[in-house]
Amino acid sequence: MSSFGPTSPSNRVRIVVATSVMLTFISYWRAAAIVLNDLASSGFYACGIAEQAVGKSAPWFIVAVMLFSFAVRAVYVESCSMFVRGGVYKVVKEALGGTLAKLSVSALMFDYILTGPISGVSAGQYIVGLVNETFITADIHGWIPRAVHNIFHGTPHLNVNLTSVVIALAVTIYYWWENTKGIQESSEKALRVMQITTVMVVILLAWSAFTLLKAGYNPVPLPIPQNLHFSKESLGFLSHSFPEQDLAKMFGLLGILIAFGHSVLAMSGEESLAQVNRELAHPKLKNLKKAAIVIAIYSFVFTGLSALLSVMLIPDAVRVPVYKDNLISGLAMYMWGPLILRLIFRAFVVVVGFLILSGAVNTAIIGSNGVLNRVSEDGVLADWFRVPHRKYGTSSRIINMVVVLQILTILASRGDVYVLGEAYAFGVIWSFTFNSLSMLVLRFKYKGERGWKVPPNITIAGTEIPIGLFAVMLVLLSTALVNLATKSVATVAGVSFSVVFFVIFTVSEHANRKKHALAKEHMKDHFQLLQSDTVDRGSLGIRPGNVLVPVRDYNTLNHLRWVLEHSDTREQDVVVMTARVSQFGTAAYGLSSEQVFSDYEQTLFTRAVSVAESVGKRISLLVVPARDPWSAIAQTAHNLESSAVAAGISSKMTAAEQAFALGSAWEAIPEPKKQFVLQIVQPGGIVDTFRIGPHTPTMKNEDVALLHRLWLNITREPGLENVHHHDILTQALTRFAHDYGARDHDNIVKELGRHSAADGPLPVRRIADQIATVQPEPTRPDRDEGPQSPKE
Amino acid sequence: MGLLIITVLVRILETMLVVGATGSVVVLVLSGIEDLKLLFGREEQNYS
Numbered sequence: 001m002s003s004f005g006p007t008s009p010s011n012r013v014r015i016v017v018a019t020s021v022m023l024t025f026i027s028y029w030r031a032a033a034i035v036l037n038d039l040a041s042s043g044f045y046a047c048g049i050a051e052q053a054v055g056k057s058a059p060w061f062i063v064a065v066m067l068f069s070f071a072v073r074a075v076y077v078e079s080c081s082m083f084v085r086g087g088v089y090k091v092v093k094e095a096l097g098g099t100l101a102k103l104s105v106s107a108l109m110f111d112y113i114l115t116g117p118i119s120g121v122s123a124g125q126y127i128v129g130l131v132n133e134t135f136i137t138a139d140i141h142g143w144i145p146r147a148v149h150n151i152f153h154g155t156p157h158l159n160v161n162l163t164s165v166v167i168a169l170a171v172t173i174y175y176w177w178e179n180t181k182g183i184q185e186s187s188e189k190a191l192r193v194m195q196i197t198t199v200m201v202v203i204l205l206a207w208s209a210f211t212l213l214k215a216g217y218n219p220v221p222l223p224i225p226q227n228l229h230f231s232k233e234s235l236g237f238l239s240h241s242f243p244e245q246d247l248a249k250m251f252g253l254l255g256i257l258i259a260f261g262h263s264v265l266a267m268s269g270e271e272s273l274a275q276v277n278r279e280l281a282h283p284k285l286k287n288l289k290k291a292a293i294v295i296a297i298y299s300f301v302f303t304g305l306s307a308l309l310s311v312m313l314i315p316d317a318v319r320v321p322v323y324k325d326n327l328i329s330g331l332a333m334y335m336w337g338p339l340i341l342r343l344i345f346r347a348f349v350v351v352v353g354f355l356i357l358s359g360a361v362n363t364a365i366i367g368s369n370g371v372l373n374r375v376s377e378d379g380v381l382a383d384w385f386r387v388p389h390r391k392y393g394t395s396s397r398i399i400n401m402v403v404v405l406q407i408l409t410i411l412a413s414r415g416d417v418y419v420l421g422e423a424y425a426f427g428v429i430w431s432f433t434f435n436s437l438s439m440l441v442l443r444f445k446y447k448g449e450r451g452w453k454v455p456p457n458i459t460i461a462g463t464e465i466p467i468g469l470f471a472v473m474l475v476l477l478s479t480a481l482v483n484l485a486t487k488s489v490a491t492v493a494g495v496s497f498s499v500v501f502f503v504i505f506t507v508s509e510h511a512n513r514k515k516h517a518l519a520k521e522h523m524k525d526h527f528q529l530l531q532s533d534t535v536d537r538g539s540l541g542i543r544p545g546n547v548l549v550p551v552r553d554y555n556t557l558n559h560l561r562w563v564l565e566h567s568d569t570r571e572q573d574v575v576v577m578t579a580r581v582s583q584f585g586t587a588a589y590g591l592s593s594e595q596v597f598s599d600y601e602q603t604l605f606t607r608a609v610s611v612a613e614s615v616g617k618r619i620s621l622l623v624v625p626a627r628d629p630w631s632a633i634a635q636t637a638h639n640l641e642s643s644a645v646a647a648g649i650s651s652k653m654t655a656a657e658q659a660f661a662l663g664s665a666w667e668a669i670p671e672p673k674k675q676f677v678l679q680i681v682q683p684g685g686i687v688d689t690f691r692i693g694p695h696t697p698t699m700k701n702e703d704v705a706l707l708h709r710l711w712l713n714i715t716r717e718p719g720l721e722n723v724h725h726h727d728i729l730t731q732a733l734t735r736f737a738h739d740y741g742a743r744d745h746d747n748i749v750k751e752l753g754r755h756s757a758a759d760g761p762l763p764v765r766r767i768a769d770q771i772a773t774v775q776p777e778p779t780r781p782d783r784d785e786g787p788q789s790p791k792e
Numbered sequence: 793m794g795l796l797i798i799t800v801l802v803r804i805l806e807t808m809l810v811v812g813a814t815g816s817v818v819v820l821v822l823s824g825i826e827d828l829k830l831l832f833g834r835e836e837q838n839y840s
Contacts, residue, residue: 067820068816070819070820070823070824071816071819071820071823074819074823253806253809253810254802254805254806256809257805257806257809260809286830289826289827289830290830290831293827293830293831454819454823455818455819455822455823455826456818456819456822467815467818468815468816468818468819468822470815471811471812471813471814471815471816471818471819472812472815472816472819473812474808474809474811474812474815475808475809475812475813475816476812477808477812478805478808478809478812479809481805482805
């Protein structure tokens with residue numbers, strides 16, 4: 001148990017810092033869905049951009065990039081199988097040094113920040129394309145009123161780029177607000193989106209195959225230097241020195257490399273694989289590999305084949321001029337069949353495109369926020385950025401900065417997907433290159449555990465030579481270098497962005513070093529950090545039946561005071577815990593204790609200790625990293641065998657909603673598990689008590705009376721004299737469960753719905769097919785009752 | 793002289809591409825075989 005008071009080393013407050021993130025584990029299908037939400041979104045714009053740059057043979061390069069992504073995926077699997085602690089900055093720093101690490105993080109940030117604008121604008125292009133096409137079709141049929149005709153001086157139409165900018169801004173602002181409020185990234189949603197996308201892909205491929213049989217196809221020129229037709233823009237800085245069509249002939253392979261570089265953004269999103277890794281269920285490596293296989297095959301089939309089909313089926317005259325920014329829509333319009341069916345399918349493509357592309361906008365904000373949070377934890381971004389939002393507790397300053405940068409990018413692009421794509425490729429290729437380079441260097445420097453290695457590897461004179469890793473790095477590096485010369489927009493934008501971020505990181509690191517040295521001194525005087533891989537009673541030195549008090553905001557510790565005033569800490573330990581929430585996108589590597597216990601936690605615990613001192617009681621302190629705070633609380637209560645959890649009222653949720661969230665997290669814990677009591681302490685001292693886990697429900701008087709009447713009647717039946725009240729309940733519940741699971745399901749749901757409406761809203765949100773485990777106690781004010789123990 | 797330097801640089805990049813692409817094909821084949829084993833191989837049975 002911890003102590004407080006004088007600052008001699010033995011009396012310093014002990015804080016147990018758990019360094020393993022408390023995660024809610026997901027299957028490899030869900031992990032694959034999360035990654036594919038990002039990766040598959042590239043399929044909607046990658047080929048259009050590549051064809052504008054290199055000509056009609058672009059689909060072959062997209063296919064080549066998708067095949068190469070199988071090898072890049074192997075590098076990410078190796079990086080995920082290493083058991084290192086620290087953020088991406090620390091890992092790259094270990095391999096390549098501080099300067100390259102900062103550049104690497106800058107490139108990754110550029111990648112993440114550009115993902116939002118390109119996805120938002122692309123979603124806008126698909127929507128506007130459909131609206132304009134609908135206007136044209138309606139006009140052909142004479143459905144457009146003359147007055148509308150006069151307003152537009154012809155067929156009504158929307159300005160494609162301008163409207164795309166407006167849509168991209170709207171989507172970005174919507175997700176800015178959602179992220180400021182702190183929405184959880186849901187694997188369930190990602191899975192649903194991918195299921196709908198799969199329906200679209202299956203229809204697309206099947207209908208395309210039918211169209212190929214019925215209507216024939218245009219051949220796709222082979223990817224040889226003679227077939228490459230670079231535009232002036234696609235040669236970037238080289239366009240000043242070489243006539244565009246001579247370059248490929250002068251340096252045949254260079255032309256191939258340039259074309260490959262223009263197609264590389266087709267595999268953007270692959271980096272998300274590293275971020276879902278830590279959330280994969282056991283056996284982790286096996287599931288990671290399975291997820292990687294699903295991702296690679298799916299993206300190859302969708303992005304690769306749809307690129308080939310677009311050139312095979314859409315006539316040259318319209319493919320680039322009309323459909324360059326919404327190629328899949330163009331594909332839908334050139335299927336074999338009636339126009340109305342094609343229009344319906346195009347609308348479906350647009351809906352799916354909007355879902356997946358707007359999802360990518362969200363992923364970009366979450367990913368940027370996650371990476372910058374980690375960079376801040378690594379000490380290269382000022383702590384100021386990480387101060388939680390006053391009301392929602394999110395890192396809103398980072399979110400604001402990211403969204404402002406994204407909005408500026410959208411405005412600067414003026415809705416031009418090609419420009420955005422060119423710039424985006426910079427971040428994609430350089431973040432891949434830095435990652436593969438780091439992995440290569442770490443093969444020689446890092447001697448720790450590694451679950452898997454990119455094959456092949458040969459050993460010469462006792463030294464292992466990583467041939468496969470070296471080969472992948474060579475392709476990435478040569479592509480990145482060529483892109484520097486041929487993608488002038490990307491190079492200027494990417495280098496400027498990286499320089500700005502590099503300066504921010506360097507200045508922040510310098511300032512943080514001084515500040516952290518002071519803070520460390522202060523810490524040494526007051527706290528003793530004990531690192532622990534897992535959370536258990538042994539590491540904290542506490543007894544079973546303790547009270548767990550989650551804290552987050554150091555301004556709202558009333559519930560801790562209430563617990564301490566109502567507990568006898570000689571009999572029952574009080575554990576104050578805070579969950580250090582790492583959002584999606586931050587879980588690529590483990591955490592070091594310094595990262596988990598930051599300035600903020602120090603201030604929070606200093607205040608918590610002050611409260612304990614003022615009441616004169618002892619507390620134990622615990623920090624746990626987690627993806628979801630509810631899951632962290634439930635798992636910690638379970639691991640510590642707590643009898644009660646006492647929390648403050650949330651600013652976002654009602655007490656009943658908090659109980660439901662904790663109940664749901666408790667449900668996810670594997671058996672065997674114990675129930676506990678949740679007490680929500682409101683500012684006025686009112687306490688709402690809930691039981692978490694299955695428990696005897698509180699019965700209304702009339703229900704008890706009904707049960708008793710039934711018992712009286714039943715025991716009068718011959719042979720049933722010995723029946724008890726509980727036998728009747730067992731029989732009734734068994735029959736109810738049978739009816740609910742079979743013939744009477746809908747009626748029961750309706751009946752319960754009516755019943756709950758008549759009784760007022762249910763205290764917790766209910767889903768028809770989910771039996772909630774949380775029920776509030778009937779009486780609310782428990783002002784004078786201390787923390788409770790669960791009753792059976 | 794300028795063209796010579798550019799030619800040398802281009803040849804270096806081309807060599808990197810050829811060597812890298814050849815090696816990547818090997819990575820693709822070897823990891824593909826592992827993937828097939830993972831997907832279609834028999835799960836280890838635990839008889840304990």
